[in-house]
Amino acid sequence: MPYLHPKRTRLPLACLLCMLLLCVGVCQAQVQQPDSVQADTVRQSLNDRLIQNLKQMSERKTIMGKLLRALLDFDRNEEEVYGMDAELIRKEYEQHNFKVVRRIDILTLDPFGYSINDTSRVPSNFFEKAGNSLHVRTGRGQVRNKLLFRKMEPLEPLALIESERLLRQTRYIIDARIIVNEETTTNDSVDVFVITRDIFSLGGSGSYSPSSGRGRVTLRELNFLGQGHQIEGSYRFNLNRPRPWEVAGYYTVENIGRSYISADVAYVDKNYYKEKSVFLSRDFFSLNTKYAGAVGASWIDERILLPSAPEDTAARFGNVGYAQQDVWLGRAIKFKSYNLGYETRGRVILGARVINTNYTTIPTENFQSNALILGSMGYSTRKYYKDRYIFGFGRTEDIPVGTLFSVTGGYQDGTKWDRRYFGTSLAFARYGTNFGYLYSRVGYGSFLRDDRWEQGVLDVEAMYFTKLAEWGNWKLRHYLLGRSTLGINRYPEELLSINNESGVRGFRSDLVRGTRRASFNYEANLYTPLSLLGFRLATFLYADLAWLSTGNQSSPFKEKPYRSYGIGFRLRNEFLSFSTIQVTLGYYPQLPPNSSMQGFRLYESSAPFYNFRHFQFDRPGVAEFY
Structure with missing residues (x-):
């Protein structure tokens, strides 16, 4: 799961959102039904009553009415989705296995006003047309490079559905459909139609605090000139110390020349973290991928937290600097199948990796320059289902299921000591x-x-979410997440926290650290039919508990848990590259010692708390402790 720092949204937007939620509650209490309402209207759903009340308020000639009329879309209907079978592997495609692909037609759509399920739909207003005019559509060559089948070649099993999934996982494409033209299909050949819909690739974010003068500006382009190049840069200013500014830049090129090799370059110059890195990588992107690997180098300087004594009122830190070279190679071996219409999903994967690390700055004697050689063997089965309203706001999402087992062994040759590794x-x-x-x-x-x-x-770790409950256009889903990380004979400077995505949302303390952690998180997410300037609105309730202990033998459950309870809302436009806007009000019954935190905290963030784990075999590595 990615761990991201919370990001502040602009104050005027947060105030506007709070005003909107207040209007929703007020209009339900103040707007009365006419005496002539029929019996069946009285029994209408909460969704219909709420939308009707808001629409009535928007028709008034008041400032609030004009504001609602300008911001809310009352005519938005839930789009009927084609091909949303529960299982991504569609049985009707099996009859086309090993037929020659005679023709491939590709249609790429702009982000606004178009529909991937109804290609006759076109933009209908000025804003949609203006947004599309600023967007460079993805080139058909970029889409073609993602396909696992080629013109005038036999169609391999799973090639259609795997290609559709790979297109959807591309950052600058929100959805994709691959359809076989049954009318022109023959006994030995097929015609294929590929439809994709773009995300508005140019985006950014920012924040500013009037009281301190501090701020942040981030700009990103996910699909430069429609060629799939991704560029992102951020700048922070008016910081206190030791330097008033920070800057970071990232550049990525995906799928170079149909090879599925990606190039990543990063430059980060922050006060307490500096990085320069370059990597070429290719992962097991598909079930049929035989080879994967990576080669790269990085130079990193960072500040880490050191263990503190009970009487400390401030955290102690140390500096670490090192250069690292990393190379690995993996090979997937599939089992033979004598059924030409069925592709086995089980794979045996072999991997080898070499990591060379040279330290230039160390905070304690537990750091040593070394060369780590790792080898691994694993077994993986995976397939995907399709659903919606899991982590997105209506887009098609691929749900990975399967099994992954791996064994890793290695040897570390260090300047101070040598040791073996097992995982x-x-x-x-x-x-x-x-x-x-x-x-x-x-x-x-x-x-x-x-x-x-x-x-x-x-x-x-264990995660569970329920099936989607629906009442009209209102949708509800529950999420449960349990995690436990137990350190065994860890070094003193290796410490765990429960801050934010590590355990308790909105929690922050440099002094609450330990070597063993357990956490439990619950969330109820309600997706509403309301839309604000194209941003879909969802509300949520949550409860977090986290236990933390020090020492390599003590159980975390012997300690009193830190807790958090909260409510909030999220806004997201799936067709924009902006992060999800999330505003949360949290309550913390137990506060950390010597902390400036308060019992109630209102904060903004864009960090995802739940995410899928894909069952593709990754590079051999050491078990992470964070």
Whole structure:
């Protein structure tokens, strides 16, 4: 799961959103039904009553009426979605396996006003047309490079549905459909139609605090000139110390020349974290991928938290600087299948990796320059289902299910000591339209030096979300997440926190640290039919609990848990590259010692708290402790 720092939204926007929510509650209490309302109207749904009340207020010749009429879209209907079978593997495609692809037609659509399910729909207002005029549509060559089938070649099993999934996972494409033209299909050949819809690739964000003068500006382009190049830069200003500014830049080129090799370049110059890195990588992007690997180098200087004494009133830090070279190679071996219409999804994967690390600055004697050689073997099965309103706001989402088991061994040749490494992990996930989604994982890894295990970690995780409950255009889903990370003979400077996505949302303290952590998170997410300037509105309730202990033998459950309860709302336009806008009001019954936090906290963020774990085999590595 990615761990991102919370981002502040602009104050006027937050005030406007709060005003909108207040209007929703007021209009339900003040607007009365006429005496002539029929009995069936009285029994109408909450959705109809709410929309009707807001629409009536928007028709008034008042400032609030004009504001609602300008911001809200009352005529928006839920789009009928084609091909939303629960299982992504559509059985009707199996009859076309190994037929020759005679023709491939590609249609790319602009982000606004078009429909991937109804190609006759076109933009209908000035704003949609103006937005499309500022957008450079994805080139058909970029779409063609993502396809796993080629013209005048036999159609391999799973090629159609895997290509559709890969297109949807591209950052600058929101949705894709691949359709076989049944009218022109023959016994030995097929014509294929590919439709994609873009995201408005140019975006950004920013924040500013009038009291301190501090601010942040971020600009990104996810699809430069329609060629798939991704550029992002951020700048922070008027910081206190030790320097008043920070800057970061990232550049990515995906799928160079149909090879599925990506190039990544990063330059980060922050006060307490500096990075320069360059990588070429290719992962197991598809079920049929045989080879994966990466090669790259990075130069990093950062500040890490050091262990504190009970009497400390401020956190202590140390500096770490190192250069690292990293190379790995993986090979997937599939089992033979004697059924030409069926492709086995099980794979045995072999991997090897070499990491060379040279430290230039160390805070303690537990850091040493070293060369780490790792080898791994694993077994993976995976497939995908399709659903909506999981982490998105209506777009098609691919749900990974399957099993992944791996064993890793290695040897570290260091300047001070040598040691061996052993690790293993097992994960599985299941999905059902009436059951929901269940994911579980357990992993262990540790070094062995002079018959003593050190820097070990036992990691357990389980996530579940329910099926989608629907009342008209209102949709509700529940999420449960449980995690436990137990450090075994960790070094003193290796510490866990429960800040934000690590355990308790909105929690922040440099003094609350430990070596063993357990957390439980619950969320109820209600998707509303309301739309604000194209941004869909969702509200949520949550409860977080986290236990943290120090020492390599103590149980975290012996300590009193830190808790948080809260309510908030999210706004997102799926067709824009902007992050989700989230405003949360949290309550914290137990405050950390010597902290400036208060019992109630109103904050903004864009960090996702839940995410899928894909069952593709990754590079061999050491079990993470964070």
